[in-house]
Amino acid sequence: MSDTLSIKRISASPSALIPLESLRSGGPVYSKLVDISKCIGCKGCEVACKEWNDLKVEQTSNFGSMQSHQDLSSNTWLLMRFNEVEDGDDLHWLIKKDACLHCEEPGCLFACPAPGAIVQYQNGIVDFNQENCIGCQYCVSGCPFDIPRFDKQTKTVAKCNMCIDRVEAGLEPACVKTCPTNAIEWGIKDDMLAQAEKKVETLRKRGYDHAAVYNPGGVGGTHMMYVVPHGDRLNDYSLPAHPVASPGPLRGLNVFQRIGSYLFGAGVISALAHFLAVGPESPEDHA
Amino acid sequence: MAKSFLRRFTYFERVVHWVVGVTFVLLLLTGLAFAYPSLFWLTTFLGGGSAARVLHPQIGAVFGVGLLLMFGLWVRDMFLDSQDRQWLGAIKHYAAHERDKVPPAGKYNAGQKLFFWVQSLLGIVFVASGLLLWFPEGFGPGLLNSMRLLHYLATLGGGLFLIVHVYLGTIAYPGTARGMIDGKVTPEWARLHHPRWTGERVER
Numbered sequence: 293m294s295d296t297l298s299i300k301r302i303s304a305s306p307s308a309l310i311p312l313e314s315l316r317s318g319g320p321v322y323s324k325l326v327d328i329s330k331c332i333g334c335k336g337c338e339v340a341c342k343e344w345n346d347l348k349v350e351q352t353s354n355f356g357s358m359q360s361h362q363d364l365s366s367n368t369w370l371l372m373r374f375n376e377v378e379d380g381d382d383l384h385w386l387i388k389k390d391a392c393l394h395c396e397e398p399g400c401l402f403a404c405p406a407p408g409a410i411v412q413y414q415n416g417i418v419d420f421n422q423e424n425c426i427g428c429q430y431c432v433s434g435c436p437f438d439i440p441r442f443d444k445q446t447k448t449v450a451k452c453n454m455c456i457d458r459v460e461a462g463l464e465p466a467c468v469k470t471c472p473t474n475a476i477e478w479g480i481k482d483d484m485l486a487q488a489e490k491k492v493e494t495l496r497k498r499g500y501d502h503a504a505v506y507n508p509g510g511v512g513g514t515h516m517m518y519v520v521p522h523g524d525r526l527n528d529y530s531l532p533a534h535p536v537a538s539p540g541p542l543r544g545l546n547v548f549q550r551i552g553s554y555l556f557g558a559g560v561i562s563a564l565a566h567f568l569a570v571g572p573e574s575p576e577d578h579a
Numbered sequence: 580m581a582k583s584f585l586r587r588f589t590y591f592e593r594v595v596h597w598v599v600g601v602t603f604v605l606l607l608l609t610g611l612a613f614a615y616p617s618l619f620w621l622t623t624f625l626g627g628g629s630a631a632r633v634l635h636p637q638i639g640a641v642f643g644v645g646l647l648l649m650f651g652l653w654v655r656d657m658f659l660d661s662q663d664r665q666w667l668g669a670i671k672h673y674a675a676h677e678r679d680k681v682p683p684a685g686k687y688n689a690g691q692k693l694f695f696w697v698q699s700l701l702g703i704v705f706v707a708s709g710l711l712l713w714f715p716e717g718f719g720p721g722l723l724n725s726m727r728l729l730h731y732l733a734t735l736g737g738g739l740f741l742i743v744h745v746y747l748g749t750i751a752y753p754g755t756a757r758g759m760i761d762g763k764v765t766p767e768w769a770r771l772h773h774p775r776w777t778g779e780r781v782e783r
Protein backbone atom coordinates (compact mmCIF):
# COMPACT_ATOMS: atom_id res chain seq x y z
CA MET A 293 0.00 0.00 0.00
CA SER A 294 2.83 2.37 0.78
CA ASP A 295 3.69 2.11 -2.91
CA THR A 296 0.66 4.21 -3.79
CA LEU A 297 2.25 7.19 -2.03
CA SER A 298 5.79 6.94 -3.32
CA ILE A 299 6.84 10.40 -4.38
CA LYS A 300 7.80 11.10 -7.95
CA ARG A 301 8.35 14.86 -8.10
CA ILE A 302 8.52 17.68 -5.56
CA SER A 303 8.15 21.30 -6.66
CA ALA A 304 11.23 23.55 -6.53
CA SER A 305 13.58 20.63 -5.98
CA PRO A 306 15.92 18.65 -8.23
CA SER A 307 13.22 15.99 -8.61
CA ALA A 308 11.08 18.51 -10.48
CA LEU A 309 13.53 18.09 -13.34
CA ILE A 310 14.61 14.49 -12.86
CA PRO A 311 11.70 12.46 -11.52
CA LEU A 312 12.49 10.02 -8.75
CA GLU A 313 10.91 7.11 -10.57
CA SER A 314 14.26 5.59 -11.39
CA LEU A 315 14.74 4.97 -7.67
CA ARG A 316 11.46 3.17 -7.08
CA SER A 317 9.17 1.24 -9.33
CA GLY A 318 6.40 -1.25 -9.48
CA GLY A 319 3.60 0.63 -7.75
CA PRO A 320 0.21 0.95 -9.42
CA VAL A 321 -0.38 3.92 -11.71
CA TYR A 322 -4.00 5.00 -11.77
CA SER A 323 -6.25 7.01 -14.00
CA LYS A 324 -9.79 8.23 -14.10
CA LEU A 325 -11.67 7.70 -17.32
CA VAL A 326 -14.54 10.06 -18.08
CA ASP A 327 -16.91 8.87 -20.78
CA ILE A 328 -18.76 12.03 -21.64
CA SER A 329 -21.24 10.15 -23.81
CA LYS A 330 -22.57 8.44 -20.70
CA CYS A 331 -22.92 11.57 -18.56
CA ILE A 332 -26.54 12.47 -17.83
CA GLY A 333 -25.65 15.78 -16.22
CA CYS A 334 -26.90 14.94 -12.71
CA LYS A 335 -23.94 16.62 -10.93
CA GLY A 336 -23.85 13.92 -8.30
CA CYS A 337 -20.08 13.94 -8.67
CA GLU A 338 -19.96 17.65 -7.77
CA VAL A 339 -21.86 16.97 -4.56
CA ALA A 340 -19.73 13.95 -3.69
CA CYS A 341 -16.58 16.04 -4.21
CA LYS A 342 -17.82 18.77 -1.88
CA GLU A 343 -18.88 16.26 0.76
CA TRP A 344 -15.82 14.07 0.83
CA ASN A 345 -13.38 16.95 0.74
CA ASP A 346 -15.39 19.07 3.16
CA LEU A 347 -15.48 22.03 0.79
CA LYS A 348 -17.48 25.10 1.66
CA VAL A 349 -20.78 25.53 -0.13
CA GLU A 350 -20.98 28.64 -2.28
CA GLN A 351 -23.98 30.74 -3.12
CA THR A 352 -24.86 30.09 -6.75
CA SER A 353 -27.16 31.98 -9.06
CA ASN A 354 -29.10 31.27 -12.21
CA PHE A 355 -27.09 32.57 -15.11
CA GLY A 356 -29.15 30.95 -17.84
CA SER A 357 -27.43 27.59 -17.93
CA MET A 358 -27.81 24.13 -16.48
CA GLN A 359 -24.35 24.55 -15.03
CA SER A 360 -24.20 24.77 -11.23
CA HIS A 361 -21.38 27.30 -10.74
CA GLN A 362 -19.96 29.80 -13.18
CA ASP A 363 -16.42 28.71 -12.48
CA LEU A 364 -14.14 26.54 -10.40
CA SER A 365 -12.95 28.02 -7.11
CA SER A 366 -10.72 27.11 -4.21
CA ASN A 367 -13.85 25.54 -2.72
CA THR A 368 -15.22 24.02 -5.92
CA TRP A 369 -12.73 21.56 -7.30
CA LEU A 370 -15.07 19.92 -9.77
CA LEU A 371 -17.48 21.59 -12.16
CA MET A 372 -19.52 19.95 -14.89
CA ARG A 373 -19.36 22.53 -17.64
CA PHE A 374 -22.49 22.49 -19.78
CA ASN A 375 -21.06 23.84 -23.01
CA GLU A 376 -23.97 24.66 -25.28
CA VAL A 377 -23.34 24.15 -28.97
CA GLU A 378 -25.90 24.77 -31.68
CA ASP A 379 -25.95 22.48 -34.67
CA GLY A 380 -28.61 23.73 -37.10
CA ASP A 381 -31.82 23.29 -35.14
CA ASP A 382 -30.19 21.03 -32.62
CA LEU A 383 -28.71 22.09 -29.30
CA HIS A 384 -25.96 19.92 -27.85
CA TRP A 385 -24.63 19.92 -24.37
CA LEU A 386 -20.97 19.09 -24.73
CA ILE A 387 -20.37 18.48 -21.08
CA LYS A 388 -16.87 18.65 -19.70
CA LYS A 389 -15.85 17.40 -16.30
CA ASP A 390 -13.70 20.38 -15.35
CA ALA A 391 -11.16 19.42 -12.69
CA CYS A 392 -7.45 18.74 -12.43
CA LEU A 393 -6.31 16.24 -15.05
CA HIS A 394 -3.32 15.13 -12.97
CA CYS A 395 -0.81 15.53 -15.77
CA GLU A 396 2.10 13.14 -16.08
CA GLU A 397 4.19 16.29 -16.68
CA PRO A 398 2.48 18.84 -14.46
CA GLY A 399 2.96 22.44 -15.59
CA CYS A 400 1.79 23.66 -12.17
CA LEU A 401 4.60 21.79 -10.42
CA PHE A 402 7.25 22.95 -12.89
CA ALA A 403 6.18 26.58 -12.41
CA CYS A 404 6.12 26.44 -8.58
CA PRO A 405 8.96 28.22 -6.70
CA ALA A 406 8.04 26.89 -3.23
CA PRO A 407 9.77 23.64 -2.24
CA GLY A 408 7.22 20.96 -1.44
CA ALA A 409 4.10 22.98 -2.23
CA ILE A 410 3.25 20.64 -5.11
CA VAL A 411 3.99 16.94 -4.99
CA GLN A 412 3.45 14.31 -7.65
CA TYR A 413 3.17 10.70 -6.54
CA GLN A 414 4.23 7.61 -8.46
CA ASN A 415 0.58 6.64 -8.73
CA GLY A 416 -0.08 9.70 -10.88
CA ILE A 417 -1.74 12.04 -8.39
CA VAL A 418 -0.60 15.66 -8.31
CA ASP A 419 -1.33 17.21 -4.92
CA PHE A 420 -0.97 20.73 -3.51
CA ASN A 421 0.39 21.01 0.04
CA GLN A 422 -1.07 24.26 1.27
CA GLU A 423 1.27 24.45 4.26
CA ASN A 424 4.17 24.99 1.86
CA CYS A 425 2.30 27.22 -0.57
CA ILE A 426 3.39 30.87 -0.58
CA GLY A 427 0.47 32.12 -2.69
CA CYS A 428 2.43 33.43 -5.66
CA GLN A 429 -0.05 31.83 -8.11
CA TYR A 430 2.64 30.83 -10.58
CA CYS A 431 0.96 27.41 -10.80
CA VAL A 432 -2.18 29.09 -12.10
CA SER A 433 -0.36 30.41 -15.15
CA GLY A 434 1.71 27.22 -15.38
CA CYS A 435 -1.36 24.99 -15.76
CA PRO A 436 -2.44 24.56 -19.38
CA PHE A 437 -5.97 23.67 -18.25
CA ASP A 438 -6.75 26.68 -16.04
CA ILE A 439 -7.42 24.54 -12.97
CA PRO A 440 -5.75 25.86 -9.77
CA ARG A 441 -7.69 28.55 -7.92
CA PHE A 442 -6.36 31.09 -5.42
CA ASP A 443 -8.10 31.48 -2.09
CA LYS A 444 -7.97 35.12 -1.00
CA GLN A 445 -8.57 34.21 2.63
CA THR A 446 -5.93 31.55 3.10
CA LYS A 447 -3.64 33.06 0.44
CA THR A 448 -2.99 29.60 -0.94
CA VAL A 449 -4.03 27.75 -4.07
CA ALA A 450 -6.27 24.68 -4.18
CA LYS A 451 -7.51 22.10 -6.68
CA CYS A 452 -8.75 18.51 -6.99
CA ASN A 453 -6.44 16.11 -5.14
CA MET A 454 -7.98 12.99 -6.68
CA CYS A 455 -9.26 12.13 -3.18
CA ILE A 456 -5.74 11.09 -2.32
CA ASP A 457 -6.85 10.03 1.15
CA ARG A 458 -9.32 7.57 -0.38
CA VAL A 459 -6.87 6.28 -2.96
CA GLU A 460 -4.29 5.74 -0.25
CA ALA A 461 -6.84 3.54 1.53
CA GLY A 462 -7.50 1.52 -1.62
CA LEU A 463 -10.76 3.30 -2.52
CA GLU A 464 -11.77 5.08 -5.71
CA PRO A 465 -12.23 8.88 -5.73
CA ALA A 466 -15.60 10.13 -4.46
CA CYS A 467 -16.88 11.28 -7.86
CA VAL A 468 -16.21 7.83 -9.32
CA LYS A 469 -17.97 6.13 -6.44
CA THR A 470 -21.06 8.25 -6.79
CA CYS A 471 -21.62 8.38 -10.57
CA PRO A 472 -24.87 6.50 -11.29
CA THR A 473 -24.09 5.77 -14.95
CA ASN A 474 -20.45 4.79 -14.62
CA ALA A 475 -19.49 7.74 -16.78
CA ILE A 476 -16.47 8.13 -14.50
CA GLU A 477 -14.35 5.04 -14.00
CA TRP A 478 -11.21 4.42 -12.02
CA GLY A 479 -8.43 1.89 -12.39
CA ILE A 480 -4.92 1.08 -13.54
CA LYS A 481 -4.01 3.54 -16.27
CA ASP A 482 -3.19 0.90 -18.89
CA ASP A 483 -6.51 -0.84 -18.29
CA MET A 484 -8.32 2.49 -18.53
CA LEU A 485 -6.60 3.23 -21.84
CA ALA A 486 -7.67 -0.14 -23.25
CA GLN A 487 -11.18 0.53 -21.97
CA ALA A 488 -11.15 3.95 -23.61
CA GLU A 489 -10.13 2.50 -26.98
CA LYS A 490 -13.04 0.07 -26.79
CA LYS A 491 -15.45 2.88 -25.98
CA VAL A 492 -14.18 4.88 -28.93
CA GLU A 493 -14.72 1.92 -31.21
CA THR A 494 -18.29 1.52 -30.01
CA LEU A 495 -18.99 5.23 -30.43
CA ARG A 496 -17.63 5.15 -33.98
CA LYS A 497 -19.94 2.24 -34.79
CA ARG A 498 -22.80 4.36 -33.49
CA GLY A 499 -21.94 7.07 -35.99
CA TYR A 500 -19.62 9.31 -33.95
CA ASP A 501 -16.90 9.21 -36.59
CA HIS A 502 -14.59 11.53 -34.70
CA ALA A 503 -14.86 9.92 -31.28
CA ALA A 504 -11.47 10.05 -29.57
CA VAL A 505 -9.52 9.55 -26.35
CA TYR A 506 -8.23 12.75 -24.72
CA ASN A 507 -4.89 11.93 -23.11
CA PRO A 508 -2.74 14.75 -24.51
CA GLY A 509 0.93 13.98 -25.17
CA GLY A 510 2.04 17.57 -24.61
CA VAL A 511 1.71 17.02 -20.85
CA GLY A 512 2.94 13.42 -21.03
CA GLY A 513 -0.62 12.09 -20.84
CA THR A 514 -3.03 12.64 -17.98
CA HIS A 515 -4.40 10.67 -15.08
CA MET A 516 -7.89 11.80 -15.86
CA MET A 517 -8.64 10.88 -19.46
CA TYR A 518 -11.75 11.63 -21.44
CA VAL A 519 -13.62 9.78 -24.14
CA VAL A 520 -15.03 12.57 -26.31
CA PRO A 521 -17.75 11.72 -28.86
CA HIS A 522 -16.78 14.73 -31.01
CA GLY A 523 -13.01 14.48 -31.02
CA ASP A 524 -12.84 17.04 -33.83
CA ARG A 525 -14.47 19.69 -31.66
CA LEU A 526 -12.26 19.78 -28.57
CA ASN A 527 -12.69 23.54 -28.52
CA ASP A 528 -16.42 23.22 -27.97
CA TYR A 529 -15.70 21.05 -24.93
CA SER A 530 -13.27 23.72 -23.73
CA LEU A 531 -10.46 21.19 -23.94
CA PRO A 532 -7.20 22.64 -25.31
CA ALA A 533 -6.12 20.80 -28.46
CA HIS A 534 -2.38 21.10 -27.79
CA PRO A 535 -1.64 21.73 -24.12
CA VAL A 536 2.04 21.91 -23.16
CA ALA A 537 3.60 21.46 -19.72
CA SER A 538 6.30 24.11 -20.12
CA PRO A 539 5.31 26.92 -22.48
CA GLY A 540 7.95 29.00 -24.29
CA PRO A 541 8.40 31.83 -21.78
CA LEU A 542 8.90 29.40 -18.89
CA ARG A 543 11.37 27.29 -20.86
CA GLY A 544 13.21 30.54 -21.64
CA LEU A 545 13.10 31.48 -17.96
CA ASN A 546 14.78 28.19 -17.03
CA VAL A 547 17.55 28.74 -19.55
CA PHE A 548 18.19 32.34 -18.47
CA GLN A 549 18.11 31.43 -14.79
CA ARG A 550 20.83 28.91 -15.42
CA ILE A 551 22.92 31.38 -17.45
CA GLY A 552 22.17 34.06 -14.85
CA SER A 553 23.58 32.09 -11.94
CA TYR A 554 26.91 31.93 -13.78
CA LEU A 555 26.78 35.60 -14.73
CA PHE A 556 26.25 36.69 -11.12
CA GLY A 557 29.26 34.63 -10.11
CA ALA A 558 31.30 35.97 -13.01
CA GLY A 559 30.37 39.54 -12.00
CA VAL A 560 31.72 39.14 -8.48
CA ILE A 561 34.83 37.36 -9.71
CA SER A 562 35.53 40.04 -12.34
CA ALA A 563 35.31 42.79 -9.73
CA LEU A 564 37.76 40.97 -7.49
CA ALA A 565 40.07 40.22 -10.41
CA HIS A 566 40.05 43.89 -11.41
CA PHE A 567 40.83 44.91 -7.86
CA LEU A 568 43.77 42.52 -7.68
CA ALA A 569 45.05 43.68 -11.07
CA VAL A 570 45.00 47.45 -10.57
CA GLY A 571 44.07 47.95 -6.94
CA PRO A 572 42.25 50.97 -5.55
CA GLU A 573 42.74 54.40 -7.05
CA SER A 574 42.79 57.21 -4.52
CA PRO A 575 43.64 60.90 -4.87
CA GLU A 576 46.94 60.39 -3.01
CA ASP A 577 48.17 58.20 -5.87
CA HIS A 578 48.12 61.27 -8.07
CA ALA A 579 49.34 63.81 -5.55
CA MET B 580 42.78 75.30 9.82
CA ALA B 581 39.55 73.49 9.06
CA LYS B 582 39.67 71.22 6.06
CA SER B 583 37.21 72.12 3.34
CA PHE B 584 35.02 69.74 1.40
CA LEU B 585 32.71 69.75 -1.58
CA ARG B 586 29.02 68.98 -1.18
CA ARG B 587 28.28 66.05 -3.51
CA PHE B 588 24.75 65.01 -2.49
CA THR B 589 22.08 66.75 -0.44
CA TYR B 590 20.40 65.10 2.51
CA PHE B 591 17.29 64.40 0.47
CA GLU B 592 19.31 62.86 -2.36
CA ARG B 593 21.06 60.57 0.09
CA VAL B 594 17.82 59.46 1.70
CA VAL B 595 16.30 58.67 -1.68
CA HIS B 596 19.44 56.81 -2.76
CA TRP B 597 19.38 54.60 0.33
CA VAL B 598 15.67 53.93 0.09
CA VAL B 599 16.27 52.63 -3.42
CA GLY B 600 19.44 50.80 -2.34
CA VAL B 601 18.02 49.05 0.71
CA THR B 602 14.74 48.10 -0.98
CA PHE B 603 16.62 46.81 -4.00
CA VAL B 604 18.81 44.54 -1.91
CA LEU B 605 15.78 43.15 -0.07
CA LEU B 606 14.02 42.64 -3.40
CA LEU B 607 17.07 40.97 -4.88
CA LEU B 608 17.43 38.56 -1.96
CA THR B 609 13.78 37.49 -2.01
CA GLY B 610 13.66 37.54 -5.80
CA LEU B 611 16.62 35.18 -5.98
CA ALA B 612 14.84 33.00 -3.44
CA PHE B 613 11.87 32.73 -5.80
CA ALA B 614 14.09 32.14 -8.82
CA TYR B 615 16.41 29.53 -7.33
CA PRO B 616 15.01 26.73 -5.13
CA SER B 617 18.44 26.30 -3.53
CA LEU B 618 18.24 29.93 -2.37
CA PHE B 619 14.67 29.64 -1.08
CA TRP B 620 16.03 30.02 2.46
CA LEU B 621 16.73 33.69 1.67
CA THR B 622 13.00 34.30 2.22
CA THR B 623 13.88 33.92 5.91
CA PHE B 624 15.12 37.53 5.85
CA LEU B 625 11.53 38.65 5.34
CA GLY B 626 9.94 36.08 7.61
CA GLY B 627 9.55 33.01 5.37
CA GLY B 628 8.00 32.15 2.02
CA SER B 629 4.47 33.46 2.49
CA ALA B 630 5.61 36.68 4.16
CA ALA B 631 8.18 37.22 1.43
CA ARG B 632 5.49 36.75 -1.21
CA VAL B 633 3.40 39.45 0.49
CA LEU B 634 6.26 41.84 1.26
CA HIS B 635 8.27 41.58 -1.96
CA PRO B 636 5.75 43.53 -4.07
CA GLN B 637 5.06 46.02 -1.28
CA ILE B 638 8.75 46.76 -0.95
CA GLY B 639 8.77 46.90 -4.72
CA ALA B 640 6.24 49.71 -4.61
CA VAL B 641 8.52 51.73 -2.29
CA PHE B 642 11.42 50.96 -4.61
CA GLY B 643 9.39 52.24 -7.57
CA VAL B 644 8.57 55.51 -5.83
CA GLY B 645 12.20 55.96 -4.78
CA LEU B 646 13.37 55.38 -8.31
CA LEU B 647 10.91 57.92 -9.63
CA LEU B 648 12.18 60.55 -7.17
CA MET B 649 15.74 59.72 -8.09
CA PHE B 650 14.92 60.19 -11.73
CA GLY B 651 13.39 63.57 -11.06
CA LEU B 652 16.33 64.67 -8.91
CA TRP B 653 19.11 63.71 -11.27
CA VAL B 654 17.80 63.55 -14.82
CA ARG B 655 18.96 67.12 -15.57
CA ASP B 656 22.61 66.15 -15.12
CA MET B 657 22.44 62.89 -17.02
CA PHE B 658 22.52 63.88 -20.68
CA LEU B 659 25.73 62.96 -22.47
CA ASP B 660 27.83 65.74 -24.01
CA SER B 661 30.66 65.46 -26.54
CA GLN B 662 33.35 65.01 -23.89
CA ASP B 663 31.30 62.20 -22.38
CA ARG B 664 31.38 60.42 -25.70
CA GLN B 665 35.16 60.72 -25.78
CA TRP B 666 35.22 59.43 -22.22
CA LEU B 667 33.37 56.32 -23.34
CA GLY B 668 35.97 55.81 -26.06
CA ALA B 669 38.67 55.89 -23.39
CA ILE B 670 36.88 53.62 -20.91
CA LYS B 671 39.71 51.05 -21.17
CA HIS B 672 42.15 53.62 -19.76
CA TYR B 673 39.69 54.58 -17.05
CA ALA B 674 39.52 50.95 -15.90
CA ALA B 675 43.32 50.71 -16.02
CA HIS B 676 43.69 53.88 -13.91
CA GLU B 677 45.53 55.67 -16.73
CA ARG B 678 44.21 59.08 -15.82
CA ASP B 679 46.19 61.11 -18.33
CA LYS B 680 44.41 59.29 -21.17
CA VAL B 681 40.87 59.86 -19.84
CA PRO B 682 38.93 62.98 -20.92
CA PRO B 683 37.77 64.98 -17.86
CA ALA B 684 34.31 64.21 -16.52
CA GLY B 685 31.73 66.62 -15.12
CA LYS B 686 29.61 65.95 -12.02
CA TYR B 687 28.90 62.51 -13.45
CA ASN B 688 31.07 60.60 -15.89
CA ALA B 689 29.61 58.94 -18.96
CA GLY B 690 29.56 55.55 -17.28
CA GLN B 691 27.45 56.89 -14.43
CA LYS B 692 25.13 58.59 -16.87
CA LEU B 693 24.55 55.42 -18.84
CA PHE B 694 24.10 53.56 -15.57
CA PHE B 695 21.36 56.04 -14.70
CA TRP B 696 19.50 55.53 -17.96
CA VAL B 697 19.72 51.76 -17.98
CA GLN B 698 18.68 51.63 -14.34
CA SER B 699 15.65 53.81 -15.05
CA LEU B 700 14.66 51.53 -17.90
CA LEU B 701 15.10 48.43 -15.74
CA GLY B 702 12.99 50.15 -13.09
CA ILE B 703 10.12 50.51 -15.54
CA VAL B 704 10.40 46.83 -16.51
CA PHE B 705 10.55 45.78 -12.85
CA VAL B 706 7.53 47.80 -11.81
CA ALA B 707 5.37 47.05 -14.87
CA SER B 708 5.98 43.30 -14.87
CA GLY B 709 5.91 43.21 -11.08
CA LEU B 710 2.50 44.85 -10.93
CA LEU B 711 0.99 42.14 -13.14
CA LEU B 712 2.61 39.40 -11.06
CA TRP B 713 1.41 41.09 -7.88
CA PHE B 714 -2.21 41.02 -9.03
CA PRO B 715 -2.29 38.21 -11.58
CA GLU B 716 -6.02 37.58 -11.49
CA GLY B 717 -7.71 38.26 -14.79
CA PHE B 718 -4.56 38.09 -16.90
CA GLY B 719 -3.84 35.20 -19.26
CA PRO B 720 -1.13 32.63 -18.57
CA GLY B 721 0.87 33.60 -21.67
CA LEU B 722 1.16 37.20 -20.54
CA LEU B 723 2.00 36.31 -16.93
CA ASN B 724 4.64 33.75 -17.90
CA SER B 725 6.25 36.32 -20.19
CA MET B 726 6.23 38.83 -17.31
CA ARG B 727 8.03 36.29 -15.13
CA LEU B 728 10.69 35.98 -17.81
CA LEU B 729 10.96 39.76 -18.18
CA HIS B 730 11.10 40.30 -14.41
CA TYR B 731 13.95 37.81 -14.19
CA LEU B 732 15.89 39.39 -17.06
CA ALA B 733 15.60 42.76 -15.31
CA THR B 734 16.87 41.10 -12.13
CA LEU B 735 19.85 39.76 -14.03
CA GLY B 736 20.66 43.25 -15.33
CA GLY B 737 19.99 44.94 -12.00
CA GLY B 738 21.99 42.39 -10.03
CA LEU B 739 25.04 42.74 -12.26
CA PHE B 740 24.73 46.53 -12.05
CA LEU B 741 24.62 46.35 -8.28
CA ILE B 742 27.87 44.38 -8.18
CA VAL B 743 29.64 46.94 -10.41
CA HIS B 744 28.09 49.90 -8.56
CA VAL B 745 29.08 48.71 -5.10
CA TYR B 746 32.56 47.69 -6.21
CA LEU B 747 33.35 51.01 -7.89
CA GLY B 748 31.73 53.06 -5.14
CA THR B 749 33.63 51.40 -2.31
CA ILE B 750 36.93 49.56 -2.59
CA ALA B 751 37.83 50.54 -6.17
CA TYR B 752 37.64 54.30 -5.59
CA PRO B 753 38.18 55.22 -1.94
CA GLY B 754 36.49 58.48 -0.95
CA THR B 755 33.50 57.92 -3.20
CA ALA B 756 31.12 56.29 -0.73
CA ARG B 757 31.38 59.25 1.64
CA GLY B 758 29.48 61.33 -0.90
CA MET B 759 26.50 59.11 -0.19
CA ILE B 760 27.01 58.97 3.57
CA ASP B 761 27.47 62.52 4.86
CA GLY B 762 27.30 63.97 1.36
CA LYS B 763 30.89 65.36 1.26
CA VAL B 764 33.92 64.59 -0.88
CA THR B 765 37.42 66.03 -0.74
CA PRO B 766 38.59 68.52 -3.39
CA GLU B 767 41.37 66.08 -4.26
CA TRP B 768 38.84 63.35 -4.93
CA ALA B 769 36.80 65.70 -7.09
CA ARG B 770 39.84 66.80 -9.08
CA LEU B 771 40.71 63.16 -9.76
CA HIS B 772 37.29 61.83 -10.67
CA HIS B 773 35.25 64.82 -11.82
CA PRO B 774 37.65 67.59 -12.90
CA ARG B 775 34.97 69.55 -14.75
CA TRP B 776 32.69 69.66 -11.73
CA THR B 777 32.76 72.72 -9.49
CA GLY B 778 30.83 71.76 -6.40
CA GLU B 779 29.67 73.91 -3.55
CA ARG B 780 32.40 74.31 -0.89
CA VAL B 781 31.54 73.41 2.69
CA GLU B 782 33.66 73.66 5.82
CA ARG B 783 34.01 70.74 8.15
Ligand code: SF4
Nearest residue numbers: 392393395399400435
Ligand atom coordinates in the same frame (compact mmCIF):
# COMPACT_ATOMS: atom_id res chain seq x y z
S1 SF4 C 1 -4.25 19.94 -14.86
FE1 SF4 C 1 -3.17 21.78 -14.16
S2 SF4 C 1 -3.25 21.67 -11.92
FE2 SF4 C 1 -3.72 19.57 -12.71
S3 SF4 C 1 -1.70 18.53 -12.77
FE3 SF4 C 1 -2.05 19.42 -14.81
S4 SF4 C 1 -0.98 21.42 -14.65
FE4 SF4 C 1 -1.30 20.74 -12.53
